[in-house]
Amino acid sequence: MLKVNAQDPEPQRRGQILAVVILGIALSAATLSGINLVNEQYEYNVPNAIFLISVLGLFVLNRLGYVAAACMLTVTLIVAASAVFLSGEDLAQTFIIMCIPVFIASFLLVPWSGFVVSAVVIFNTLIFNQATVNTLSLLTFITVTTFAYLLARSLDRVNRQNWHRAFYDSLTGLPNRALFHDLLTQAVNRSKSDHIPRAVLFMDLDQFKVINDSLGHRAGDELLIIAAQRLQNCLRPGDTAARLGGDEFIVLLDGVGDVEDAVQVAQRIAKALGAPIKLAGRQMVVSTSMGIVLCEDANCEPDDLLRNSDAAMYHAKAEGKARCKVFNADMHAQALRRLELENELRLAIEREALTIYYQPKVLLSTGIIVGMEALVRWDHPTFGQIAPREFIPLAEDVGLINSLGRWVLEEACAEARRWQEQYPAAPPLVTSVNLSIRQFQGSDLVPEIAEILHQTRLDPGCLELEITERVVMEDVEYAIDVLEHLKKLGIKVALDDFGTGYSSLEALRRFPLDALKIDKVFIDGLPKSQQDTAVVQLVVDLAHAVGIQAVAEGVETVEQLTQLRDMGCDQAQGYYFWKPLMGEEAAALHAGSLRWLLDQSPSTEPYRDV
Structure with a gap:
């Protein structure tokens, strides 16, 4: 029921929180409507019905993935409803209730948006309606707004750090396997609708293990950082590079004409990564083996693209390294044999x-x-x-x-x-x-x-x-x-x-x-x-x-x-x-x-x- 149709994890998290808030508001409004009916206060039936329908509409909008819009409209609805249905002493007495939209805005939009809501509420109460508000209530409201801002900013920073740790490589700053798989899935789905081919480049630094073992992990880490920087400089706008782990990198070319375009990008990357690098006081030249696979039909699946590009890369290594190979159907059978041999060799x-x-x-x-x-x-x-x-x-x-x-x-x-x-x-x-x-x-x-x-x-x-x-x-x-x-x-x-x-x-x-x-x-x-x-x-x-x-x-x-x-x-x-x-x-x-x-x-x- 609380599921939100959003691709990114952060909008999903915010949407689920907003769904709980909206359901709480709807339950409160429904309860109030029931009390009004029991007390025979029928004049509130139409406004209550309009409010409930609006809240349910916001719930649907949020569920469809339009989280930011649903959040802004929820805040607007609460503030507007207060302005329309409350005035004078009623507004002054319920002034402190306006902390609810302040918290919603601070935690689900951006931290400073709570101040905007607070300013609107104060303007509507003190200037537009000229209501008399207790000074303590006003100071409490401002304090709560400030507290909401500080707490929301702190939580936002923690969430961003956790999200970055979960989806980005800590050494190179590139997206990790999880985020790349998500981006690749989105690209494959787009390819099925716009029929524009995408390509995946799987690459491995040929000399990394030797350098890492002989010069130490610090030199190996430095090599990975330099390689990541050079790799990013070779990409076109819209392309994505990620580090899968160890010395393995992968690139998503989001829109290519044909396989020759992908090969040209691969050659440009190989040339950039092959420039001399100074590590631990020594001049090094690092070659790269690459595997290329093209997604150009509706049958492409993200896991197949990853597996096939990996198989093509191993064929490049087997043929002498420092080269790129384009995947073909024969490579899949050979990749299965290689996997079998690996398991059997380990046991042997x-x-x-x-x-x-x-x-x-x-x-x-x-x-x-x-x-x-x-x-x-x-x-x-x-x-x-x-x-x-x-x-x-x-x-x-x-x-x-x-x-x-x-x-x-x-x-x-x-x-x-x-x-x-x-x-x-x-x-x-x-x-x-x-x-x-x-x-x-x-x-x-x-x-x-x-x-x-x-x-x-x-x-x-x-x-x-x-x-x-x-x-x-x-x-x-x-x-x-x-x-x-x-x-x-x-x-x-x-x-x-x-x-x-x-x-x-x-x-x-x-x-x-x-x-x-x-x-x-x-x-x-x-x-x-x-x-x-x-x-x-x-x-x-x-x-x-x-x-x-x-x-x-x-x-x-x-x-x-x-x-x-x-x-x-x-x-x-x-x-x-x-x-x-x-x-x-x-x-x-x-x-x-x-x-x-x-x-x-x-x-x-x-x-x-x-």
């Missing part, structure tokens, strides 16, 4: 349902196995074998990579220690474990690894951590500091996928490394491609020049192996030697102290992306 990590395989590393000068690289695999009971290139990025995106990486590190170290205890006569192997960028940027990396080594009782010299160029080049000074702390523990460090990133020679010279791993993409070109051959020789010579070893990945043919030996490459791994092995198979291989001979037949297993 909790239940330790993943498996670690080990690929041997061979010392090319002797053919002796000198190490094993730990590679995590996921054999799902329903989906089958899920490639690492699918579930590793997923773990990074949903925040599972740290728990996954720690589990792999713990299992690999424990397995290496078991081999040593099981086969004490065999020479100890170096076990290599890959570190993700999220792990490397974590502040607790070094103490966590030290704890794992202590728990597993593995010699630090038997552990090698592999990191990619992109990881160390995100923040060179930070990377050097972490690597030096790892080296102090006695751990070996290898730079993985070398040649595919953007390491500078000066930075490479400063990194405390033990090995450079030549990426498989260059090994594939041996010996046919002169360019790849030259790159591999350059990397081998560079590694030796800085006093570290060169390791070739993905060796598949005897020709590749022969040329690598001739180039002076130190170690190699790949399907030419052995496919990744289960722990028991790797242990048996280790126990046999096998040597790989150059004329030995290669593995019959095809090479797989590991």
Whole structure:
């Protein structure tokens, strides 16, 4: 009964209060009419009926959502009724009743409107009607008006603060998810009537987690504030930007011609957000991944637009980040699979349902196995074998990579220690474990690894951590500091996928490394491609020049192996030697102290992306 047809929460609240007031006035008027009828004072029947009809009309007007108009008319009706039906001594005696419209105006319109009502009442009573009013009553009336103003202003300020906290992001000042969803719902409803397309842009700051983890939360907050300011400066009048949480922002383009218009706005936003930012004394460049979805028919629903723009954004990230993608129907099925995989991966990590395989590393000068690289695999009971290139990025995106990486590190170290205890006569192997960028940027990396080594009782010299160029080049000074702390523990460090990133020679010279791993993409070109051959020789010579070893990945043919030996490459791994092995198979291989001979037949297993 008290429901008010208003979109915004504040008019709804005021309308509900006004509805109670109006019903109270109506009940009072009806009661007075009944008393008049009992006392046979029939001359009041018509005025009472007019007053009651007017009050009910105000109730309907308020219920339809015209709260401000209903409030002003309610105040006007009370003041006018008093002026019409009361005069002289009656008006003076009921003067204090005029506090009611004062309170209504102060609390339901704006706080100062009570003074306007008070002035009208005083003018009508003292000047127009020239009624004699008790001084105490007049002072009381003025005091009540002032009190109503102060109290209403205080409550109004509190309500505004609470409303702002409920619907705006406290850090950036942008609308939050709740308010954006409400605005999007209104826009979709307008689109169904005016047939003007709307677009939703879902965006994510690609480097935010790295910056937040490495430079601290203060730098992360500063990045979000700057990004929000730049985002707002890119919008057209009528568009809305909101922060959904974390580093996710969303934009409602309220009226676009077609999808190309939305893409142009997205490109303008990406360019603005991609301008250099100075954080914690460092110059940073932050890219943005965006997903775009268009609402151009009557079947659009707000939740569908949010979900589909989110799915398009993840496709942009999967294709290399720093780009935007427009949603299509295929993305929905892929988004459902991604959601299923996320839930299954979370359970698999909790239940330790993943498996670690080990690929041997061979010392090319002797053919002796000198190490094993730990590679995590996921054999799902329903989906089958899920490639690492699918579930590793997923773990990074949903925040599972740290728990996954720690589990792999713990299992690999424990397995290496078991081999040593099981086969004490065999020479100890170096076990290599890959570190993700999220792990490397974590502040607790070094103490966590030290704890794992202590728990597993593995010699630090038997552990090698592999990191990619992109990881160390995100923040060179930070990377050097972490690597030096790892080296102090006695751990070996290898730079993985070398040649595919953007390491500078000066930075490479400063990194405390033990090995450079030549990426498989260059090994594939041996010996046919002169360019790849030259790159591999350059990397081998560079590694030796800085006093570290060169390791070739993905060796598949005897020709590749022969040329690598001739180039002076130190170690190699790949399907030419052995496919990744289960722990028991790797242990048996280790126990046999096998040597790989150059004329030995290669593995019959095809090479797989590991």
